[in-house]
Amino acid sequence: MLAHIERLGERTLYFVRDLGRMGIFLVLAIRGIFRRPFRLGAVVRQTRLIGANSFAVIFFTAAFTGMVLGLQGYYTLRKFGAEGALGSAVALSLLRELGPVLTALMVIGRAGSAMCAEIGIMRNSEQIDALECMAVDPFRYLIAPKFLATIISIPILTLIFSVVGIFGGYVAGVLLLGVNAGSYFSGMELSVVNKDISMGIIKSFVFAVLVVWICTARGYFVHEIRGAGFGAEGVSRATTQAVVLSSISVLVWDYLLTAILL
């Protein structure tokens, strides 16, 4: 019995300490962005890795998501004789919800896991200690460029996602199922307002911070993971945690933001 209580206490302490670590990490990372000398070259390289290299994944995910929306939307709306509203339905779902959420999830899978593993391995092979010993702030040198690159990349990828998705819906709805092309776009023009677009952009900024924060911090604290220790197992557990935690956070924050912004 006592052992159970002890274990519960240990877990609680670990959880609280972890939360504290994550909070301090975020503050130091944001401070790192504003510290000189700036590493513009590293930001550009990271933007290419996180953003530009995710383009193909985002393009295909968006195209097929849009096509599915077109297909499902068409058959649902036809029951009410409202095929004309297909354009609005596709555009609103993409701009407000699916664009930001799916983009963030795809970036987590493609770049977030990679960032976490990279930093975890750097921690394990003492590369981060080496930076600190050379009096180089690892937050400025290593973490800040990833933060900036992700915060630049995810909103742009989200917009690309929504545009490609809308054309995916066009392909399925208009070209394959014969909805009137004019009504597809004019319905969209009437129902989509600036607020919908800004909602998507705000969400994508918040998701970007969540994704890069959780993924880099899990890698950075790989040596603190309970029971895993250093080494390959630690990195694999950190990466799994990073992907799971950031995906869940994105979905939870999506709900919260929708509730606030609507």
Place this chain on the structure above:
Amino acid sequence: MSSPIIKFESVSKSFGRQMVLDEVDFTILDGRTTVIAGASGQGKSVTLKLILGLLKPDSGRVLVMGKDIARMRGRELNELRMNFGVLFQGSALLDSLTVFANVALPLEERTNLGDDEIRSKVLTTLEQLGLAGHDDKYPAQLSGGMKKRVGLARALMLQPEIMLFDEPTTGLDPEKAMEIYQLFLETQQKFGYTSVIVSHDIPKIYNLADQVIIMGNGKAKNFASPEDIQRSDDPEIREFVRITMGNIYLSRDLENHYEKSKP
């Protein structure tokens, strides 16, 4: 008598329920070579990390150049760390950067030197350490011994006053290990740094030492010379000597003694 440069005052450190250091006291003198020895898991690397301020003691003080490093932060800590050069066990080279970029990193980040000046300094140091022509390789393309040399080059770039070596010869064959010792002697003569060597490569490393600290069961024991260790009456030390040195190591005193007693 040289002055103390690093001082441990009743330092304790534990991880979870494991007590790694238990009220440890010792002093490292300026300009000397100190070897920290002991079986693995006895807190040698933790001691090194405490000196660097990468870990904080649970109690007690670690004084580096008279200042409590655990209480320092930000710019003050960075300035103190500029006096350190560290050769890590696994060399800890940034594997996304070339040899040149790794060695140039401290100069680029911590000084205002121009590109040309950095380039010539880095290339000169690489040449001195026998790494000419390898500057555009990545760490993954180098052998263990070469990585150590690049690590040493990087550590020496800011001309540190204190060099810390974490297991400098672990994982190297005897020939490469000798090469590292040779480099150590050459660079120490040239730069005159205080060195702290953490190692379990006992017999060879003792020849370099002015002072030996043996860690075990959370305690640190100080010895002025390798001979003192062998003459110690402490049963733990005797056991350590028996396991690690056996008959391989004979200090000069004892060698002379045996020579004389031969028929």
